[in-house]
Every structure is written in structure tokens, then in C-alpha cells.
Amino acid sequence: MKFLLDLLLLLPVLIVLILESFVKLFIPKKRKSVAGEIVLITGAGHGIGRLTAYEFAKLKSKLVLWDINKHGVEETAAECRRLGAKTHAFVVDCSKREEIYNAAKKVNAEIGDVSILVNNAGVVYTSDLMSTQDPQIEKTFEVNTLAHFWTTKAFLPAMMKTNHGHIVTVASAGGHTVVPFLLAYCSSKFAAVGFHNALTEELVALERTGVKTTCLCPNFINTGFIKNPSTSLGPTLEPEEVVSKLMNGILTEQKTVFVPSSICILLVMEKIFPERFLAILKRKINVKFDADIGYKVK
Known part of the structure; x- marks a missing residue:
């Protein structure tokens, strides 16, 4: 009873904060400077990681790029240098904890304290549960979830010491809602979203609010990882659009960035609408992509 009374007493506060949030929608948010910041990006050899590196390079950040692909990460580094940014490239397998820790020690000793960490590296296997091999499930969680723990443990202490920094989690809309044949991927991204929260x-x-956090949750992106994706929600996202939204989210210190923003509406609907209606809605949304399906419906 006392708890319900406390909730009622909070109602005026809720109304004021809702009005404040509404007003802020019409006020442009100030973008912070990242010039001179040491930015480490995992999975920087291609896709979202590569384009994010280019954007930070344009903003005069110092870049540390990690990727398992030597050729890819060196290509990204070369372009970042051309854009005027001091850049260091490392070949790192983010599925291996000790490799992450060893690379992090080298970065701390030779380059300096990372102040912006972008946990972007990810893997995806499109198959039903029984067709997804055990090592593929393990790899999915090692890269998409556990690597976030190891990189953050390596670089967060310096941020906490100065109460300054930013941890970016590249997750997915699949970290909030699910589709068939991405079971391991969605599970790992739910964990990544949970990690961020x-x-x-x-x-x-811990009173370290100077260390900011941002979580990116996009729909299907045209990076080639998922073959022939489609949905009635709209066309497959282009990487440039997603990175533009991500950079704006980082620079304005948004907690969560949904791309497209309409995903928020679907998530609210999932919480309040009846299951039978949601089943109809999902058929209308009609998510499709190429997948290895071992189980055959008779």
C-alpha cells in the first residue's frame, strides 16, 4: 500500500519530466568535441567499424583500430591517416580473452589511455538452432557479448580515474526483439543490451557519471553479413546512415540509438498488445533473409 502511495506522489514529477522531454525535442543538442581523444574501435576492418573510424578521423581523434582481418584493418588505418588522424592498427581476435588483454596492455603502454571505446566487432550465423554448430554458438557469444566485458575491463579503469570517457555498445534491434533463425545472434545481442544497461x-x-554510455540498435544493415534481408518496415539500412546516427548519438551522449527510430514504437507494442495481435503484426512485418534451416516442417 505504501509503495502505491509513493507512486502516486511521484505523478507530478512524471508529468514535469514528460513535458521537459517534449520541449527538448525541439532544442538542438550540443555536440561534444572528441578532438585529441584516443578512440579504440573493434571490428574496424569493414562495415560499421570502418565508417565509424573515418568519422572520428575527420573529428581529429587519435585512433586505435582492432580487427581480426589484417588487410581490412590496415586499409581502414591508411584512409584514416589520409584524413589526417594519427592511427594505430592491431590484428586482434576478439573471441580470445587473453589476446584482448595483451593487445590492451600494449595500447595502454605505447599509445595512452583510451577514452572512447567502441565495441563493434560482431559475428552472425543465419540458421535454425539445430543447424547452428556448437562452435558457432560459442563464437557468437565470445565476440558479440564476452568481448565487451574484456575490453571494458581493460580500458574502463583509466576512464573512472578521471571520470571522463565513453563506452559504446554496438548491439542490434535483435537485442530487443527476435526473429527466427537468428537465435544465437539475438541471444547474444540481448546480452549486449543488458551489458550496456x-x-x-x-x-x-559509483558516481562516475562523467563516463558516458551509448548503445546502437539498428535493423538490418546492408553489410553483407546477412544475405538478402527484407522487411515491410522499409529498405535495408545503408551503413552510412547508421554511422551518421551513431556518431550523433555519441556526440550528443544519447543512451540508446535506434535505427530507424520507429523500432521504439514496435518495442512498446510488444509490451502492451495481446500475443495474438503481435503474431498477426509479425506476419505483416514479414522479416526474411537467407538461412540454413535443417528442420523441415512436414
Whole structure:
């Protein structure tokens, strides 16, 4: 009873904060400077990681690029240098904890304290559960989830010491809602979103609110990882659009960035609408992509 009374007493506060949020929609947010910041990006050899590196290079950040693909990460580094940024490239397998820790020690000793960490590296296997091999499931969680723990443990202490920094989690709309034949991927991205949310709250509890957090949750992106994706929600996203939204989110210190923003509406609908209606809605949305399906419906 007391809890319900406390909730009622909070109602005026809720109304004021809703009005404040509405007003802020019409006020451009100030973008922070990242010039001179040491930015480490995992999975920087292609796709979102590569384009994000280019954007930070244009903003005069110092870049540390990690990728398992030597050729890819060196190509990205070369372009970042052409854009005027001091850039260091490392070949790192983000599925291996000790390799992450060893590379992080080298970065800290030879380059300096990372102040912006972009956990972007990811893998995806499009198949039903029984067709997804055990090593593929393990790799999915090692790269998409566990690597976030190891990189953050390596670089967060310096940020906490100065109460300054930014941890970016590249997750997915699949970290909030699910589709068939991406079971391992969606599960790992749900964990990544949980990591972001829990880390955000922990930093507040430790009074380190100068260390910011941002989580990117896009729909299907045209990077080639998922073959022939389609949905009635709209065309497959282009990487440039997603990176533009991500950079704006980082520079204005947004907690979560949905691309497209309409994903927010679908998530609210999932919480309040009846299951039978949601089943009809999902058929209308009609998510499709090429997948290895071992189980055959008779």
C-alpha cells in the first residue's frame, strides 16, 4: 500500500519530466568535441567499424583500430591517416580473452589511455538452432557479448580515474526483439543490451557519471553479413546512415540509438498488445533473409 502511495506522489514529477522531454525535442543538442581523444574501435576492418573510424578521423581523434582481418584493418588505418588522424592498427581476435588483454596492455603502454571505446566487432550465423554448430554458438557469444566485458575491463579503469570517457555498445534491434533463425545472434545481442544497461547503472552507483554510455540498435544493415534481408518496415539500412546516427548519438551522449527510430514504437507494442495481435503484426512485418534451416516442417 505504501509503495502505491509513493507512486502516486511521484505523478507530478512524471508529468514535469514528460513535458521537459517534449520541449527538448525541439532544442538542438550540443555536440561534444572528441578532438585529441584516443578512440579504440573493434571490428574496424569493414562495415560499421570502418565508417565509424573515418568519422572520428575527420573529428581529429587519435585512433586505435582492432580487427581480426589484417588487410581490412590496415586499409581502414591508411584512409584514416589520409584524413589526417594519427592511427594505430592491431590484428586482434576478439573471441580470445587473453589476446584482448595483451593487445590492451600494449595500447595502454605505447599509445595512452583510451577514452572512447567502441565495441563493434560482431559475428552472425543465419540458421535454425539445430543447424547452428556448437562452435558457432560459442563464437557468437565470445565476440558479440564476452568481448565487451574484456575490453571494458581493460580500458574502463583509466576512464573512472578521471571520470571522463565513453563506452559504446554496438548491439542490434535483435537485442530487443527476435526473429527466427537468428537465435544465437539475438541471444547474444540481448546480452549486449543488458551489458550496456547494467554498466550504465553501475557507473551512476559509483558516481562516475562523467563516463558516458551509448548503445546502437539498428535493423538490418546492408553489410553483407546477412544475405538478402527484407522487411515491410522499409529498405535495408545503408551503413552510412547508421554511422551518421551513431556518431550523433555519441556526440550528443544519447543512451540508446535506434535505427530507424520507429523500432521504439514496435518495442512498446510488444509490451502492451495481446500475443495474438503481435503474431498477426509479425506476419505483416514479414522479416526474411537467407538461412540454413535443417528442420523441415512436414
